[in-house]
Amino acid sequence: MxxxxxxxxxxxxxxxxxxxxxxxxxxxxxxxxxxxxxxxxxxxxxxxxxxxxxxxxxxxxxxxxxxxxxxxxxxxxRLDVFKSWIGSSDVVVASDPALANHYQLPGAEWNGRRLSDSGRLSAEEISEIEKACRVYLFGDSSRVESYRQVIEFLYAxxxxxxxxxxxxxxxxxxxxxxxxxxxxxxxxxxxxxxxxxxxxxxxxxxxxxxxxxxxxxx
Structure with a gap:
């Protein structure tokens, strides 16, 4: 990862x-x-x-x-600040269906558990987090808001x-x-x-x- x-x-x-x-x-x-x-x-x-x-x-x-x-x-x-620096605005994404659907969404919302050791993540969880990261930065961040804290924990x-x-x-x-x-x-x-x-x-x-x-x- x-x-x-x-x-x-x-x-x-x-x-x-x-x-x-x-x-x-x-x-x-x-x-x-x-x-x-x-x-x-x-x-x-x-x-x-x-x-x-x-x-x-x-x-x-x-x-x-x-x-x-x-x-x-x-x-x-902060992931929202980073999005404002290098990502796509949610307002812009909302006005363009091609952008809104450009990246694949995770299969479900984040399960809510707090992480203390990233090594305990399963391969499926890693894949879902990476999908959510792309969507948050370059798509509609509200659709993957449940992943924000885990993304910040892993990448900040x-x-x-x-x-x-x-x-x-x-x-x-x-x-x-x-x-x-x-x-x-x-x-x-x-x-x-x-x-x-x-x-x-x-x-x-x-x-x-x-x-x-x-x-x-x-």
Missing amino acids: FRSLEGLSQQLKGMVMPGSIIDDSRESVGIATNLSRFGLDHRHLVDSLIVAPQTTVDLSTQDDRDSAIKPILINTD PFVAAVYAVRKVTIKSGGRLVVTGKPTILLFDELELFSPGVLVTYTVCNASIGRFQKKEGKE
Whole structure:
């Protein structure tokens, strides 16, 4: 059983996450407000990140990756807070049947017993808890509320990596690759020259104040 949500990220590697969002300029509340949501301020803001043409740049918490920016690690013991960081809003899920039914529900509510030793869990219980964890984070959390305390007992603290950048430029053919722990991207501006790409291989939520996609070379 995975002891942290990194295991969940590995299971979901390469998938387009329902929880991933990109806020355009019409919805942006400003980089300062976004930083404050996570207990951060302007001191944690990197001025710029440029991905040169035909190169790959990493943003990662993995030891085998050379991250272009040092991740800011934040944590919480509360599953509902973690959902607000990297998951899907229950309001958004309720408005989209595809999201609401994307993940399989556990077969029944949690049996209510308190855990003192995770090693005593049966294989069936582990499977049900993992299902509930996915639904809580990326589906309608109210449908698996009975599992919240056991998920917190087994997985907390929940850790996410934050990368806050004033302006990110991905030049033609460049690749910005995000890996490792569940990730929050806070970009005040993203300038993307086609066919440059932003690729995520982990659970990732992004808030982008201004997004510009341009054709060809700079």
